Amino acid sequence: MATTKEKIIETSIKLFNEKGCLNTSTRHIADKLGISVGNLYYHFKNKEDILIDIFTNYVKIVFKEVNSINYEKDEMFLLKDFLLNNLETDIQYRFLHLELNLLLMSFPKFKYIMEEQLKNEIKIIKKLLDHQILYGYIKPMSENEMNFLVSNTWIIVTNNLSYWNILSNDLHSNVKNGSLNIYYFIKPYLTQKSLDNEKLKNIENLLLKGDNEL
Amino acid sequence: MATTKEKIIETSIKLFNEKGCLNTSTRHIADKLGISVGNLYYHFKNKEDILIDIFTNYVKIVFKEVNSINYEKDEMFLLKDFLLNNLETDIQYRFLHLELNLLLMSFPKFKYIMEEQLKNEIKIIKKLLDHQILYGYIKPMSENEMNFLVSNTWIIVTNNLSYWNILSNDLHSNVKNGSLNIYYFIKPYLTQKSLDNEKLKNIENLLLKGDNEL
Amino acid sequence: MATTKEKIIETSIKLFNEKGCLNTSTRHIADKLGISVGNLYYHFKNKEDILIDIFTNYVKIVFKEVNSINYEKDEMFLLKDFLLNNLETDIQYRFLHLELNLLLMSFPKFKYIMEEQLKNEIKIIKKLLDHQILYGYIKPMSENEMNFLVSNTWIIVTNNLSYWNILSNDLHSNVKNGSLNIYYFIKPYLTQKSLDNEKLKNIENLLLKGDNEL
Amino acid sequence: MATTKEKIIETSIKLFNEKGCLNTSTRHIADKLGISVGNLYYHFKNKEDILIDIFTNYVKIVFKEVNSINYEKDEMFLLKDFLLNNLETDIQYRFLHLELNLLLMSFPKFKYIMEEQLKNEIKIIKKLLDHQILYGYIKPMSENEMNFLVSNTWIIVTNNLSYWNILSNDLHSNVKNGSLNIYYFIKPYLTQKSLDNEKLKNIENLLLKGDNEL
DNA sequence: AATGAATGAGAGTTCATTCAT
DNA sequence: AATGAATGAACTCTCATTCAT
Numbered sequence: 001m002a003t004t005k006e007k008i009i010e011t012s013i014k015l016f017n018e019k020g021c022l023n024t025s026t027r028h029i030a031d032k033l034g035i036s037v038g039n040l041y042y043h044f045k046n047k048e049d050i051l052i053d054i055f056t057n058y059v060k061i062v063f064k065e066v067n068s069i070n071y072e073k074d075e076m077f078l079l080k081d082f083l084l085n086n087l088e089t090d091i092q093y094r095f096l097h098l099e100l101n102l103l104l105m106s107f108p109k110f111k112y113i114m115e116e117q118l119k120n121e122i123k124i125i126k127k128l129l130d131h132q133i134l135y136g137y138i139k140p141m142s143e144n145e146m147n148f149l150v151s152n153t154w155i156i157v158t159n160n161l162s163y164w165n166i167l168s169n170d171l172h173s174n175v176k177n178g179s180l181n182i183y184y185f186i187k188p189y190l191t192q193k194s195l196d197n198e199k200l201k202n203i204e205n206l207l208l209k210g211d212n213e214l
Numbered sequence: 215m216a217t218t219k220e221k222i223i224e225t226s227i228k229l230f231n232e233k234g235c236l237n238t239s240t241r242h243i244a245d246k247l248g249i250s251v252g253n254l255y256y257h258f259k260n261k262e263d264i265l266i267d268i269f270t271n272y273v274k275i276v277f278k279e280v281n282s283i284n285y286e287k288d289e290m291f292l293l294k295d296f297l298l299n300n301l302e303t304d305i306q307y308r309f310l311h312l313e314l315n316l317l318l319m320s321f322p323k324f325k326y327i328m329e330e331q332l333k334n335e336i337k338i339i340k341k342l343l344d345h346q347i348l349y350g351y352i353k354p355m356s357e358n359e360m361n362f363l364v365s366n367t368w369i370i371v372t373n374n375l376s377y378w379n380i381l382s383n384d385l386h387s388n389v390k391n392g393s394l395n396i397y398y399f400i401k402p403y404l405t406q407k408s409l410d411n412e413k414l415k416n417i418e419n420l421l422l423k424g425d426n427e428l
Numbered sequence: 429m430a431t432t433k434e435k436i437i438e439t440s441i442k443l444f445n446e447k448g449c450l451n452t453s454t455r456h457i458a459d460k461l462g463i464s465v466g467n468l469y470y471h472f473k474n475k476e477d478i479l480i481d482i483f484t485n486y487v488k489i490v491f492k493e494v495n496s497i498n499y500e501k502d503e504m505f506l507l508k509d510f511l512l513n514n515l516e517t518d519i520q521y522r523f524l525h526l527e528l529n530l531l532l533m534s535f536p537k538f539k540y541i542m543e544e545q546l547k548n549e550i551k552i553i554k555k556l557l558d559h560q561i562l563y564g565y566i567k568p569m570s571e572n573e574m575n576f577l578v579s580n581t582w583i584i585v586t587n588n589l590s591y592w593n594i595l596s597n598d599l600h601s602n603v604k605n606g607s608l609n610i611y612y613f614i615k616p617y618l619t620q621k622s623l624d625n626e627k628l629k630n631i632e633n634l635l636l637k638g639d640n641e642l
Numbered sequence: 643m644a645t646t647k648e649k650i651i652e653t654s655i656k657l658f659n660e661k662g663c664l665n666t667s668t669r670h671i672a673d674k675l676g677i678s679v680g681n682l683y684y685h686f687k688n689k690e691d692i693l694i695d696i697f698t699n700y701v702k703i704v705f706k707e708v709n710s711i712n713y714e715k716d717e718m719f720l721l722k723d724f725l726l727n728n729l730e731t732d733i734q735y736r737f738l739h740l741e742l743n744l745l746l747m748s749f750p751k752f753k754y755i756m757e758e759q760l761k762n763e764i765k766i767i768k769k770l771l772d773h774q775i776l777y778g779y780i781k782p783m784s785e786n787e788m789n790f791l792v793s794n795t796w797i798i799v800t801n802n803l804s805y806w807n808i809l810s811n812d813l814h815s816n817v818k819n820g821s822l823n824i825y826y827f828i829k830p831y832l833t834q835k836s837l838d839n840e841k842l843k844n845i846e847n848l849l850l851k852g853d854n855e856l
Numbered sequence: 857a858a859t860g861a862a863t864g865a866g867a868g869t870t871c872a873t874t875c876a877t
Numbered sequence: 878a879a880t881g882a883a884t885g886a887a888c889t890c891t892c893a894t895t896c897a898t
Contacts, residue, residue, distance in 0.1 A: 261872070
């Protein structure tokens, strides 16, 4: 049995994805949930706080995978699992990516948190790349190349859905295509050792097939 | 001497970039320009029409380069010129990229035009890639690979600024970094013939150096 | 025929006096006047601007008398006229006095204007007093005494109605009593020359009598 | 150890003085005190009851001085002590004076109590004045003069702070100036016998000097 | 005594758009 | 071509108060 606070978050995410956070009024949320606006503001001090709550949750989920790696050992990053597991998350929190820039303009506290989060993400991804290069899963590269590998990865991870949504309404198929965007972007940087690894095998086919069970 | 209609467009672009299209009211535009709201609505039926006018203009400018190629001859696409020329355009129309998804949600007519435009762009870019592959400037690839090369290119072209804007306020430097995002993304697909070509030489250094004259 | 802007001011003053400015919403004003809230905000950028407009008008009216004196000549300040003429003004703008402190707390721009106005008033009244002392209408006094004569005058002028309103609902009679408050306060400072002057004769009786025609 | 009820009163007074009673919500009070709103409403039926409780307390404190006089004997009213003792009270309950009129408009029960209180105060002060006139401390005067002496006294006592607060933020210095307002207002009515009395000596200097120990 | 979730009305303000002139 | 007054719906947020526990 979800608390009212949880239900507000649930309903907000649903509406934000459907119509955009900026197009969803606090009254919409309250009405949809069947509570009074006053009650909503009892649980959250303002709209930005709802957004930040959602974002914080999102970050936790996405970085579980990345943070689970053991940097001391020869361990390949489970790109396949990362891609597959995040299909669902990407759908559930898609408004965060699709509206990002306007959210940053409208909510200063959110902007600050997002900035700090991105800086942190960059550090973590670089560390991960260094580790994967060290153990031969990713081809060595210059500092510049790495900087733009990181930034391009972020750009593609964050914005892939935007492209496919313009072309089709099939959200599930779009998300899979988005994962393939990430995969194909990364591929040129993978070593043969990576490509031969069991753990990466058939990811391409898995995502290309229209298997809606994923 | 610009007509009122042109001046409305100019002012709108300026304000949309500064504060976002969705955060700019028609009154803002009229006030900034020193005309009445009524007059603005005399020239444009509604806000969406202003947006569409701007978008149409943008498309024209960006595709000049791509359309100028002669598909009958062995001719390398001038990636360097494309990147450099578009620095300015990307700055001037940046709101179109940064706000894209919410604009699509809010303006149905714009959404329709954008959809058609994207489908058209995809065709053109694929044709261009086929041509460049034929003459050995780009490495051959499968249809799948090409689809994701195209989509990733669009994603990176459209969203690179979003990344750098979070990290810094220096718009000009951010735009240059964005061009490098495109360049580094394309690089693995270029053949040696391309990389050796005079016309691509030193593009990397040009953009990496802090040369503000660009 | 009054303009909409003037009618907004009229209606605002009426409502502010009846229920207090802070208890009157912009929607009240618009409803009472029969216009839309949007229209009200077309004419005034916010509630504070309405208040400031009213206050500015009030200041103009009240200081006409005081400013009309010729400081070069032996001329007695027309206290009687001042008191009688301001009966009406005091009624019409009474909310300004009755709510003053909360208005200052709630409207920062108004606070600033009021501060400047008070400083200005103090200067003017001191100049007037010096002049009246010079020509023997007011008894000479120390600087301290003058400071507190000025401040007490302001306090009584501004707050007399507050007292009588608690005791009675007869607004016109209350305002007259308020004028007598000012008169009796000033009286000990007047010279015999003043008290004998035709222009001050029978002011006391005039205000004490229940003559509602004033 | 203060009871919850007492602590609510304490906290309310503090907040009312800082931001005004009308600008302080019951939630503010509960939050500041660290109790629940429900609990606050357990102890007080509504906001008006808190206000009335505070007002009743205030009246008790202020009238201690006035009521202590023995009307049968030749005894001078201790104006000096009254002024000095009330400095503190005036600071502690200043919102009652500053917001009075809006409080009367907003709280009908409070209005009723205040009306009765004022009528009572008037009687007491008149009795006091008669007594002081009888024993030669105050100059004889007509009934009219006495009525306006009483009303002006109330007006000045109640509103002096309003004037000084506009000109300065130094609360303690403002309160002292306010006491001087009362003193200088009363002075013309005092007989030589009063002015020569030990008990009034040097009150002027005491308040004029910047002695912060008061 | 005390909690904290909930209500419903209402606050100030903004906005895209219309229309008579 | 242009003005500027007007609309009405929507927005975020606050408030005094209630009530089951």
